[in-house]
Amino acid sequence: MIGFFGYCMRARRWKIVYPTxxxxxxxxxxxxxxxxxxxxxxxxxxxGIGLWQFAGTDRIVPFLLIFGSISIGGIYVGFERRFxxxxxxxxxxxxxxxxxxxxxxDQVAAPVLGxxxxxxxxxxxxxxxxxxxxxxxxxxxxxxxxxxxPPKIRxxxxxxxxxxKNFMVGAIILTRARLMPPAAPALPGGYDFARRAxxxxxxxxxxxxxxxxxxxxxxxxxxxxxxxxxxxxxxxRQMPKTTGEIGAALITGDQxxxxxxxxxxxxxxxxxxxxxxxxxxxxxxxxxxxxxxxxTLSLIPPVALRLTVPLLSACFAALGAVAYxxxxxxxxxxxxxxxxALLILLALAIGRDALTLRLVAFGACVILLxxxxxxxxxxxxxxxxxxxxxxxxxxxxxMKQWTALQEEGFIARMARGLVTLIIxxxxxxxxxxxxxLFHFHRTGMYSALANVVAIxxxxxxxxxxxxxxxxxxxxxxxxxxxWIAGQGIMAILMIARYFSGLPGAVTMLxxxxxxxFLAIIGGxxxxxxxxxxxxxxxxxxxxxxxxxxxxxPRPDILVTGDGQHLALVQPDGDVAFSRSQIGEFSRDMxxxxxxxxxxxxxxxxxxxxxxxxxxxxxxxxxxxxxxLILATRTPYPIxxxxxxxxxxxxxxxxxxxxxxxxxxxxxxxxxxxxLSETGGLAFYLPQNRLVTVNDNNAxxxxxxxxxxxxxxxxLPQ
Numbered sequence: 001m002i003g004f005f006g007y008c009m010r011a012r013r014w015k016i017v018y019p020t021x022x023x024x025x026x027x028x029x030x031x032x033x034x035x036x037x038x039x040x041x042x043x044x045x046x047x048g049i050g051l052w053q054f055a056g057t058d059r060i061v062p063f064l065l066i067f068g069s070i071s072i073g074g075i076y077v078g079f080e081r082r083f084x085x086x087x088x089x090x091x092x093x094x095x096x097x098x099x100x101x102x103x104x105x106d107q108v109a110a111p112v113l114g115x116x117x118x119x120x121x122x123x124x125x126x127x128x129x130x131x132x133x134x135x136x137x138x139x140x141x142x143x144x145x146x147x148x149x150p151p152k153i154r155x156x157x158x159x160x161x162x163x164x165k166n167f168m169v170g171a172i173i174l175t176r177a178r179l180m181p182p183a184a185p186a187l188p189g190g191y192d193f194a195r196r197a198x199x200x201x202x203x204x205x206x207x208x209x210x211x212x213x214x215x216x217x218x219x220x221x222x223x224x225x226x227x228x229x230x231x232x233x234x235x236x237r238q239m240p241k242t243t244g245e246i247g248a249a250l251i252t253g254d255q256x257x258x259x260x261x262x263x264x265x266x267x268x269x270x271x272x273x274x275x276x277x278x279x280x281x282x283x284x285x286x287x288x289x290x291x292x293x294x295x296t297l298s299l300i301p302p303v304a305l306r307l308t309v310p311l312l313s314a315c316f317a318a319l320g321a322v323a324y325x326x327x328x329x330x331x332x333x334x335x336x337x338x339x340x341a342l343l344i345l346l347a348l349a350i351g352r353d354a355l356t357l358r359l360v361a362f363g364a365c366v367i368l369l370x371x372x373x374x375x376x377x378x379x380x381x382x383x384x385x386x387x388x389x390x391x392x393x394x395x396x397x398x399m400k401q402w403t404a405l406q407e408e409g410f411i412a413r414m415a416r417g418l419v420t421l422i423i424x425x426x427x428x429x430x431x432x433x434x435x436x437l438f439h440f441h442r443t444g445m446y447s448a449l450a451n452v453v454a455i456x457x458x459x460x461x462x463x464x465x466x467x468x469x470x471x472x473x474x475x476x477x478x479x480x481x482x483w484i485a486g487q488g489i490m491a492i493l494m495i496a497r498y499f500s501g502l503p504g505a506v507t508m509l510x511x512x513x514x515x516x517f518l519a520i521i522g523g524x525x526x527x528x529x530x531x532x533x534x535x536x537x538x539x540x541x542x543x544x545x546x547x548x549x550x551x552x553p554r555p556d557i558l559v560t561g562d563g564q565h566l567a568l569v570q571p572d573g574d575v576a577f578s579r580s581q582i583g584e585f586s587r588d589m590x591x592x593x594x595x596x597x598x599x600x601x602x603x604x605x606x607x608x609x610x611x612x613x614x615x616x617x618x619x620x621x622x623x624x625x626x627x628l629i630l631a632t633r634t635p636y637p638i639x640x641x642x643x644x645x646x647x648x649x650x651x652x653x654x655x656x657x658x659x660x661x662x663x664x665x666x667x668x669x670x671x672x673x674x675l676s677e678t679g680g681l682a683f684y685l686p687q688n689r690l691v692t693v694n695d696n697n698a699x700x701x702x703x704x705x706x707x708x709x710x711x712x713x714x715l716p717q
Contacts, residue, residue, distance in 0.1 A: 023083065030082040032532055037086060039357055039529045042364035044090050048097020049372045056699030057102045067095040101372035104199070105701050111150045112197075112705045113181045113204035114713030119147060120176045122215060126152065128167050128225060130232075131256030137162040140202070141173070150203020153179060161212045169225050170218030179206035181706055186560045186586070187593045187680040188691045189511045198702035199373045224326050228252050231327070238469070238478065240486035246275065247489055250458070251466055253277040253328035262493060268500035270429070270447020271454050271492070277328045278383055280455065282321055282337040284463040286345065289313075289320040314345040321345075333379045336367050340387075357391050357529075360384065378439040382432055385524075389431045390424060392528050399423075421452045431524065434549060438517045441592040442508045446499040454492050462488035510595030511682075512549040519545030556622060557629065557683035558590055561693060563656030563675045566631050567594060568606055568618060575600040576609070578616060578631050578654075593682070603631075614638065617650065622685040627651050630665070652683070 030037070051063060074087025123141030130137050137157040143149045155177050167173070182197035182205060197205070232254045236244035245257040255263070255275050266272045274280065294313040297303050303312070318341075325338040340363045344355055364384055367374060374380045393399055403420055425448030436443040444450075462485050469481030499505055523541030526534070558567040565586050566578035573596035577587075580602055591600070604611050608619030614634050620627045628650040632638075635657060638646075644662035647653050651667045659671040668690065670681055679693025697703050 023077070023081070026083050027081055029532060029534075030086060033530060034082065036529055036531055037082075039361045041089070041093055042361050042368055043525060043529075044093035045097035045100070045365060045368045046375055048094040048099075049101045049368060049375050050097075051094070052098050052101045053376060054696075057105065057701065058699055060098065060102055063098055064095055067091045067098070070094070097368065097372065100369050104372050108199050108201050109701060109705070110152065110201050110203055112702070112709050113150055113153075113179055114706075114709030114711075115181070117147070117149065117179045117204070118177070118209070120174070121146060121149065122172055122174055123153070123155075125167055125169050125171050125173065125218070128169060128229070129256065130229065130254070134256070135159050136256075137167065139167060139173070149179070152201045153177075153204040153206070154202050155179070155205070156207045157212060158208075161208050161210075165212070165214065167214070168218040171214055172216040173212055174215040175212040176209040177206050178209055179204040181709065182702070184561065184679055184703075184706070185693050186562075186589060187558060188682045188693050188695070190589060190593065190680065190693070194702045194706065195373075195700070198705070228254070228327055228329065232257070234473075235466070238473070238482045240483065240490070243486040243489040243493075246492070247462075247466060247485055249275045250277075250281060250463060251328075253331065253334065262496070265493070265496040265500045268444055268506045269450045269496040270444030270499075271450055271496055273382075274454060274458055274492070276379075277331070277334045277337070278379075279337040279340060279387065280459065281328075281463065282324065282334070282341045284459045285324045285467075286317045286321050286341045287459075288464055288467055290317040290345075293317065311349050314349045318342055318345050332367075332371050332374050333383065335371075336363070336374075336380070336383065339363055339366055355391065357388065357395075360387055360391065378435060381435050381439075381521075385431050385435060386428050388528065389428050393424060393427050418452070421456075422448060425449070425451050434512075434517065434520045434545070437507075437509050437549065438512055441511060441595050442506055444499075445504055445507055446502060450495050450499045454495055457488050457491060461485075462492075506597065508592065508595045508597055509549065510552050510554045511593060512552045516545045516548035516552070520549070552595075553684060553686075554594055554596070555682040555691075556620060556627075556685040557652070557654075557681070558593055559654055559670055559675070559681040559683075560586060560590075561675055561680040563654060563670065563672060565590065566603075566654055567600070568603065568620065569594045569596070573598045576603045576606040577601075578603050579633055615646075617646075620685065625685075627685055629654065631655070632657065 071088045071091030074084040077084035127140035182194040232248040235248040239247045249255045293316040321341045429448045433443045465481045465485035469478035472478040519541045523538040526538030567590040568576045615632045618629045629652045630650040632655040647663035653665045653669045655671045682691040
C-alpha cells in the first residue's frame, strides 16, 4: 500500500490534460461555500455507514480502495487547493464511516440461537426492565454459553413469576424457558428486531415457563439501576392518579408503565417525543440547574466576587446532565442529547455561540463514530433533522427580522412569540413527516399545534415542578409540587386526546421506495447546507422524492413470514384478513404496511372470495387481469391429488405448512419451505412484482449468523 501511494505521488509529475477552466471554476465554487463545507463531514461519514448497509463487511476492500482513490485524487489536485482538501477529507470520512460500523458490528458479534429451544437454565441478570402497562418484567441474562445457548438472552416474566421477588442486577436465577431466535421483519420494510438484537449482543428472546427462583442473590447489584427503579415507583406513588406513569417517563425514561391508550394518543397527536428522554428533557434539566446554581452562587459574596459564576454554573449543570443521563438508562438518544448539552455548555464557558450548525455537525460526528448503527434508526434521523431545521429556519433573513427585539407591548411580544413557535413547529413537521412515514408509515397532522402548548408546558411547568418536588421530598414537603406537575400532565393528556381524535389527525401511506426516501434526505441536505444556486438542485430532488412518496402503490397482497396471516388490500385502502383470529401486533403491522386506517373485514366478505373452513379461493381484478389466489386457513392436511388440482387452477398459493411438490400454481407458491427462505411477502400485481423480506439482505452479519445457526441446528446430533 505504501509503495502504491508513493507511485501515485510520483504520478503527479505526469502531465494531465484537462480543460483549464474547470478546476478554477470548481475552486471558486468551493471558496464560495467555504463556511458550509465543515457541515458536510458527518454527511460523508453517514454515507460511508450507509454504503455498509448496502454492501456489508465483505466488500470493505474494494470500497476502501475507492475511498482511497478519492483522497489520492485530492492529493493530485493539490492540497493547497480547497477542491483537493475536500476530496482528501471526503475520502477519509467515507472510510471512517464504513470502517466504524464494520468494526462495531465485528465487536458485538455473538452467536444466535438457531431454532426454538425449551429447557432449564441458569442466568446472571444483566438488566431489569419493568413494563408495568403490560404486567411484564423483562430480564437480560448472561448464560455463560451453557447448553450451547448464546452468551446473552432476554426473557419475559409474568406477574405470578415476578411477584414478591426482587430481581437485581448481578443475581443468578434458575428457570425453565422457551427461547427463539431474534425475529426478522415479518413483512418487507418492517421493524428488524434481529438487527437491533445483533448490536445489543442478544442472541435469543423468549419467556419463562413455570416458577422463577433466585439461585444466588446479587453481591453488589446496580446502584444506578436500583435507584432508577425506586425513583420510578416513588414518582408514580406521589403524583395524582393516571399521571405518575408519564411523570416517571419524563424523569427516568421508563415508559413501560404508561397506559397503551394514552401512549397511542400521544403518538397520534405528534407528542410521543415528550415520552422519550432526549434534547427537550436534557435541556430542561440543564437550564434548571444552570439557573438554580447561578442564582445561588450569586448570593455568596466570596464566590460571586472572586470566581466566574457562569463557568461554575456550567460545570454544575454539566454534572447534572451526566447524572440525569445515567439515571435515565444512558440510552443512545439520551447520551446524544447529553453530548449536545455538554458542547453547548462548553461553548458558553469559552464565550462562543451556544448553538450553531457546526456544533450540531460535531455532535453528529461523535454519535456516528460511537454508535454508527443508530444512523439507520428513526431516533437519530428525527432528532438531528429537527435541530437542523430550527437552526436553518432561524438563520434566514426574514426570520431574523421577525424575531428581532422591537419596541412593542407585552401582548404584541407574546403574539410574535406564538407565531414564531407555530412557524417553527410547522417547518419541523414538514421535515420530519417523510422520516416518520418511511419508518412508521404514519404521521400526525396536528402535531405542530399540539406541541405549541405541550412543549412549553413540559419545559417550564411540569419538569421544574418535578425537580422542586424531589428536592422538597427530602423534608416531606413535595406534595404541592407533585400536584402542579400532575395538573400539567393532565393538560397534556387532554391535548393529546383532543388532537388525536380530530378528523384526519393521522395520515397513513404505504411504504415508499428507498430511493424516494434518499432523494428527500439528499435534497434536504443540499437545499439546507449549501448557499450557492446549486441548492436549488436539492429542491428538484425533494419534489421527485415527495411525488414518489405520495404516489407509491399499496401492495395488493401481504403475507407474514410464518404464512399464518394474509391481507388483501384494495387501491382505496379496504383490507381483508384471511383469519379471524389475529393478534393486535400482527394486525397493526399489516395495517401500517398497507398504509390504511380502514377497519379490516373478514375475508368471507371480500368480493370474489369463496371460503371453506380449511381454505379460501380469492379472485382479484387488477388492470383488466383476473388473479386467483388459494390460501389455506387451518393446519389440517388436504389430499395431495385434490391440492394439486386446486393449485393448478390458481396463480398464487399461500400456506403456513409444507405443500407437496405436485402443487404447482401458475406463478408463485408460498408454503413453509419457501417462506423460510424469503420471509414475509408483498405482491404488487399490476407490475407482476414480488418483494420479500430477504431481498438483498444476505450480506447482513445478523442474517449470516442466523442462517449459520439454523444450518448447525439442522445437523444430526
